[in-house]
Amino acid sequence: AELDDWTDDPPFLRGVTSSVLRGYGMALHNQWKGLARRRNTDFLCDGCETSLLPVNYTFFVAGSNSSREIRYWDSYYIGLGLIKSGLLKSARGLLQNLLDLVGLYGFVPTGGRIYYTDRSEPPLLALMVKNYYEATLDLDFVARALPLLKAEHQFWDTHRSVNVTYTRKGSSNSTSLGRRQSDQFQTVTSKTTMFGPSLFQTALDQGSGGGVLRPESYSDDYITFKTQFASVDLFTTAIPTDNLYAATEAGTFPSIQYASLKTANEGASLFSTALRRRAVDVPTSNPFAAFTDTELKVLGSININSTIAVNLNSIMYQVETIIANFTALLNNGTETAECANYRRRASERRQTLLDLAYNPSTG
Structure with missing residues (x-):
């Protein structure tokens, strides 16, 4: 696909004087042209179907010869590369495709095919929007994206989270969601997130x-x-x-x-x-x-x-923090009750990970 914002002068090469390094950098930069795709259904006959999900903007495949559709996890790194290459319009289109999928399904499927709509991948969309905002300061885009970021968080909170009850070592001035048993220990219940099975039992039952x-x-x-x-x-x-x-x-x-x-x-x-x-x-x-x-x-x-995945819950911690920050940003810096709720969730998640998964010797 053609890129409307293509440039032969990518920002990351400005100031690079070595002809060898510039040649290598341009060879990498030029790979975008071969990885860009547009959804095209013109070849379909009347009444024929396609497994491709409806995405309206240019997307990028991961580089494999077998890749012909958008993939969620890969898109995070693709977005970072597009920003580094100065292809900000392409980066925005990539994000818009993912946000549109949240609008359709309530989450971002693993990939851009119908058969991927029964599962997701680590929810990096909020981090991607944050990266784009830091590069562009496009607050209007953040305003349109925020409700969909909240919707994706709600999906993971509803379909991929469980309440875990355990005994937390506390202190006289500590706070928690749980019931205090003594100055030293308290029983707490905290919500954590896990990777889940298929959302729809549609294939061969084993x-x-x-x-x-x-x-x-x-x-x-x-x-x-x-x-x-x-x-x-x-x-x-x-x-x-x-x-x-x-x-x-x-x-x-x-x-x-x-x-x-x-x-x-x-x-x-x-x-x-x-x-x-x-x-x-x-x-x-x-x-x-x-x-x-x-x-x-x-x-x-x-x-x-x-299994309570530390990496997944670390991502969810960032998602909750980003949503809180964006919410405050769109309210002229005011810390609303909604901001406080997301920050509380993030803080509790962090403490739970420290309680259950942190080892002082090994990390």
């Missing part, structure tokens, strides 16, 4: 696994399901199928759920880290095929959608 195969990887998942494990029970014990979707949403696929040589190298690291905590040795040559029944059952305890 019986006792309680999950579905992913439409975009249906045949691969089906073959893995049928051939890589000795029995259905073993497969569903080792890899609960709800986690297939949660892993995709978390961005850890394919290694977290595929038992194949193709992903063995990546999987060795992920699986050994999780299993090492349970004192199970994992061979590195082909960790999947080499698993014993015991190891596979231990692997079943790696429940993505039953």
Whole structure:
């Protein structure tokens, strides 16, 4: 697709005098032309359908030959690159596509296809809008984006969050959402966010696994399901199928759920880290095929959608802080009750992560 705001003088190369570095930088900059796409349905016959989601502005693929649609997680880094390249109109269009998807679905799907509308990816949209605002000071865009940022936060708050009750070590002047038991300890209930399973149970039901195969990887998942494990029970014990979707949403696929040589190298690291905590040795040559029944059952305890992800909750902390800041900004700097609510949520989330996930020795 043609870029209306194309420039042969990207800001990041200004002041660079080395011909080698300038040549390298321009080669990178020129990649935008090959990565830009526009949704085009002119080739469709009357009454024909397409799996592409309706996006009205130029979008950018991640660079893979197989990528033909917008992807949420990749768009964060693409947006950073567009801003660095001075392609601010393109960056705004990229954001508008994602905001439009929130308007349609209440969240940003994993990708720009119908079969991705049953899950999302880490909610980086608020961070992307913040990056764009800092580069442009376009307050009108922030005003239009803010209601949709709140809507996306509401999706994660409703469909991807749980209340966690635990005992927090406190002090005489500490505050919390919970009931004080003594000056030293208090029982608190705090909302945290997790990656979730499929939103819609529409594909092949895997019986006792309680999950579905992913439409975009249906045949691969089906073959893995049928051939890589000795029995259905073993497969569903080792890899609960709800986690297939949660892993995709978390961005850890394919290694977290595929038992194949193709992903063995990546999987060795992920699986050994999780299993090492349970004192199970994992061979590195082909960790999947080499698993014993015991190891596979231990692997079943790696429940993505039953785990409080520190990285996800850290992103949610930033989302809540950004929404509070934007709300105050649009109210001439006034800290409204809505601002205070988002800041309280962010503060409580931060404290919960420190209570439950922070180790003074390892971080």
